[in-house]
Amino acid sequence: MFIKKIELQGFKSFPDRTKIVFHPGITCVVGPNGTGKSNIVDALLWVLGGQRARSQRAERGGDVIFNGNQKRPPLGMADVTLFLRDDKEELHINHR
Secondary structure (H helix, E strand, C coil), rough: EEEEEEECCCCCCCCCCEEEEECCCCCCCCCCCCCHHHHHHHHHHHCCCCCCHHHHHCCHHHHHHHCCCCCCCCCCCCCCEEEECCCCCEEEEECC
């Protein structure tokens, strides 16, 4: 199986629904510091059942929810869906 796509909403620095598609082969995520690259990895850990807040670089479990900024209010939930695919089937894993 390989990762086909991940959808995030309200998770850390991703307040809006964000879809990240992973193509076969190597996928590289690049960008300036503080833009959420590590939060994508944290979302993968969280949706796969990571229970410890420290594994998502957070102090408490609620720290994975978008906390707001000067332009947007905080959200009440985080939602991550992981889409896995192989030759025969597709599997969706969700954590809200």
